Amino acid sequence: MLQDPNSNASFSYVIYHPQSGQCIQVSNDKKDMFMGNCSNSGRWTHDNDSTPIRMSSTGLCLKTSGEGLMPSLSTDCFGPQSSWRAISNTKLHLATITQDGKSLCLQVENSNSSKIVTNSCICTDGAPTCLEDTQSQWFELVETNTL
Template sequence: MYPYNKPSQWNHNGDGAALRLIGTDLCLQVVGDGLPAALSSDCSSKQSTWNIASSSRLYLSALDQGGRLLCLEMNYTNPYKIMTNTCICLGDGSVCDRDPQSQ
């Protein structure tokens, strides 16, 4: 298992690509709304395919198994945990363009 308490580097080659942990064969995968993202070796599934989700280009999203669009979100109480939540910062002129931390 990869140590979650260490800084890491990620690579994303644009829309429709996996978000890969550099130096491994692992990628970030959506599990569900309000849950931490998981590391997975299945980097071709819809749950591991990330797209830019907002006009600000600050958010990445992927579909969960139920087809819901979820965005990556930092966990402010545990910076080593990356969460996935329902995307609220979509669309031009959203409040998130002025306040990106609201997602």
């Protein structure tokens, strides 16, 4: 349960991956991100599109490190690599912009891995000719008020 009508806790978000039914978790040392049970996942804040996604417990921001690399948690919350927005017609791609203007999306590394990376966003322009499977890049911020 992610929302409890009887809870007095403030709202935050989990970063949910619909294909797997899991959420992004962060290791205790804050160096690794991986998919795991949503009840144990990190809680995040996000004001609106093109703003940082911050870990509620630390205030550190989710930041892209480059294509094919795991995102990191950083104190640098004001650069374009720390500004995230939902893109595509479905709004199921969370993307940031690299220093050279390229959109990178959160992605599960592969079907045999729970590791999170950022890669070039695929099929986000709504073109009906795109035949690639985009589900590995489907992530959404889901509001929660449970602890």
